[in-house]
Amino acid sequence: MGLDSYINSWLHNASYFIKEEMSSRAPEGVGGVNGQGLKHNIGIDIDPALRTAMIKPNNSIAYADAVETGSRPHRPPAGPDSSLAQWCEMKGLNVWAVAKSIELRGTKPHPYIEPTYQATKGPVAVMFSEGIAQYLGRMQAI
Incomplete structure (x- = not known):
């Protein structure tokens, strides 16, 4: 398995970790996909080619920004x-x-996105650091 595969795996794992954290912080709300509200309409958009991930409320929740910022x-x-x-x-x-x-x-604002970022940036950095260390360890064993 090449480095790209490892990076995409770490990106995927980190994205789901962040999504779960954001969902736990978001208020219940209403509407969205299947009428399940804000808490249950946090989406993940991963672009493996660019090695980026966007974790945010789905577009079906028009009021999501107003919840975060007032x-x-x-x-x-x-x-x-x-x-x-x-x-x-x-x-x-x-x-x-x-x-x-x-x-x-x-x-009034009811922040859930910024607190999610603050709570997850350290653990996500650790996920990637440990992943890189494991990858380098495997490369040395070859």
Whole structure:
């Protein structure tokens, strides 16, 4: 097995480690693929040729950035099929009262992406360092 195969394996393992950490930190939410919400809609996009991985909420979760960073006051969609209406129903809140509050105050941030990065950067570096050491050990044995 060549170095590229090892790197892709480490990238794959690190990506799933980060995804699990992000999923554990993300709020439940609503919507997304199969209506499972933010926590269950964290995706992985690995490009073996570029040796890169992107771990982030799926595009089906339109509100994911606002959860991470908060939002300025705005008038959110509050119709019966909106994510806000689904979330309010899940929480037992009046959707129009919540929409008015967001219109006046915006939303507070509930970071989950940045804390995931901070929590995983050390362990991921160790994964790659140990992998390189193992690879070099195998090369010396040849």
